[in-house]
Amino acid sequence: RSFDDPRIKLVTFARNEGCNAAIADCGHRSVGEYIANLCSDDVWELDKLEKQVRFLDENLGIDAVFTKVRLIDEEGEDFHDHDHPYHGVFEVENRTRDQWFRQFFLTGNCLCMPSVLIRSTVYRELFFQDCRMASLGDFDLWVRFCMDHDLHIIDERLTRFRIRANESNASGNKIENHIRVHFEYKQIMDQYLSIQSTSRLLDIFPECADFGPVSADAIPYLLGRRAIETTERFRQLWGLETIFRFMADEQAVNLLREQYGFRYKDLHGIASQLDTFALRECLQKTNHIHQLETELNGWEESLLKLRTDMEEEARIWAQRESDYAQRIASCETQVAALTAQYAEACQQRESAQREATVASEEIRRMKATLSWRVTSPLRWIRRNLKSPDQNFAQGENQEVGK
Numbered sequence: 001r002s003f004d005d006p007r008i009k010l011v012t013f014a015r016n017e018g019c020n021a022a023i024a025d026c027g028h029r030s031v032g033e034y035i036a037n038l039c040s041d042d043v044w045e046l047d048k049l050e051k052q053v054r055f056l057d058e059n060l061g062i063d064a065v066f067t068k069v070r071l072i073d074e075e076g077e078d079f080h081d082h083d084h085p086y087h088g089v090f091e092v093e094n095r096t097r098d099q100w101f102r103q104f105f106l107t108g109n110c111l112c113m114p115s116v117l118i119r120s121t122v123y124r125e126l127f128f129q130d131c132r133m134a135s136l137g138d139f140d141l142w143v144r145f146c147m148d149h150d151l152h153i154i155d156e157r158l159t160r161f162r163i164r165a166n167e168s169n170a171s172g173n174k175i176e177n178h179i180r181v182h183f184e185y186k187q188i189m190d191q192y193l194s195i196q197s198t199s200r201l202l203d204i205f206p207e208c209a210d211f212g213p214v215s216a217d218a219i220p221y222l223l224g225r226r227a228i229e230t231t232e233r234f235r236q237l238w239g240l241e242t243i244f245r246f247m248a249d250e251q252a253v254n255l256l257r258e259q260y261g262f263r264y265k266d267l268h269g270i271a272s273q274l275d276t277f278a279l280r281e282c283l284q285k286t287n288h289i290h291q292l293e294t295e296l297n298g299w300e301e302s303l304l305k306l307r308t309d310m311e312e313e314a315r316i317w318a319q320r321e322s323d324y325a326q327r328i329a330s331c332e333t334q335v336a337a338l339t340a341q342y343a344e345a346c347q348q349r350e351s352a353q354r355e356a357t358v359a360s361e362e363i364r365r366m367k368a369t370l371s372w373r374v375t376s377p378l379r380w381i382r383r384n385l386k387s388p389d390q391n392f393a394q395g396e397n398q399e400v401g402k
Contacts, residue, residue, distance in 0.1 A: 020130065024128040035120045035123050036049060037114060042162055048067060051154060051156070055152065063122045067157065111142055122145070136188060193242070201223075202214060215255070224242035228240060
């Protein structure tokens with residue numbers, strides 16, 4: 001709304017119908033000779049359209065021209081994550097129409113939609129993108145385009161393709177996108193059933209000759225066999241279903257039996273061996289889960305026993321701790337009593353020592369007096385002379401003995 005250029009037209013929808021519906025609507029409204037798509041988060045170099053218009057003007061046999069792509073991040077800086085799914089996906093060289101057809105069948109899309117400039121007549125002829133598709137609308141367009149038209153990639157990085165953080169791109173690496181991509185890819189492969197000539201089939205898939213005579217009437221069978229030889233399950237399923245539908249016609253059944261030795265039992269054998277729904281893998285994983293559950297139950301029993309043993313050990317240690325605590329408390333009580341007794345004994349000893357010191361001092365002072373010294377001879381006589389009572393007692397004892 002901020003532009004006043006009459007060539008710029010704003011078209012809004014009452015509700016979001018998806019980008020393919022918006023592209024188709026704008027394509028019908030366009031009046032130019034060429035149509036280019038620029039998404040809101042991508043960037044063109046200033047001379048991109050000029051170089052592409054010049055190329056298409058000079059090469060009337062080319063109906064769409066792309067450019068090399070520079071990956072950028074949210075901030076517009078070069079994107080350097082080499083592990084990202086988009087890294088290197090657009091780094092492809094020019095090839096023939098049939099080589100593109102083979103690339104699309106076996107590998108997938110490698111063309112950058114925001115980089116294209118396409119002739120409007122061809123775009124309208126192809127009815128733009130299929131609005132039933134949300135992830136691979138552009139890829140479906142290029143498959144249909146390469147059925148009858150040629151494209152070219154200019155070897156210059158004139159388009160900046162933004163890789164948003166947290167896989168926020170519409171084609172981000174999310175499981176829901178992968179699920180939808182596989183579904184849409186399988187539908188797109190039906191476009192290959194438009195191949196009608198054996199020469200073109202062999203130009204695209206020369207290995208189809210390994211399955212038997214290359215007959216125009218057997219092209220669906222040969223394409224189905226080629227798809228079954230791939231490794232992706234959705235391609236294998238498409239191949240199996242293509243042969244299954246082909247054999248709904250009795251003439252096709254006779255053709256396969258007579259020219260290829262392929263019978264109903266061969267179809268049945270492929271259907272039983274080709275695990276397109278990953279049932280074997282699911283069964284293996286289910287069995288592995290059951291095995292893990294059994295091991296887990298065993299570990300849980302061991303863990304329960306270990307927990308019981310630990311609880312018993314804890315109980316024993318708790319009892320021991322209680323016993324030790326009681327012993328310690330008793331010892332502490334005894335220690336406290338002995339400490340009190342010891343303190344009392346120390347006090348008594350100190351008191352006795354003080355009394356002894358006082359007595360010793362008194363004796364010393366007494367011995368130092370004159371009277372003690374004067375009476376010293378008398379004390380000596382007393383110690384050495386017996387008293388009369390002692391002598392009398394001694395005499396009586398002697399008479400009794402006689």
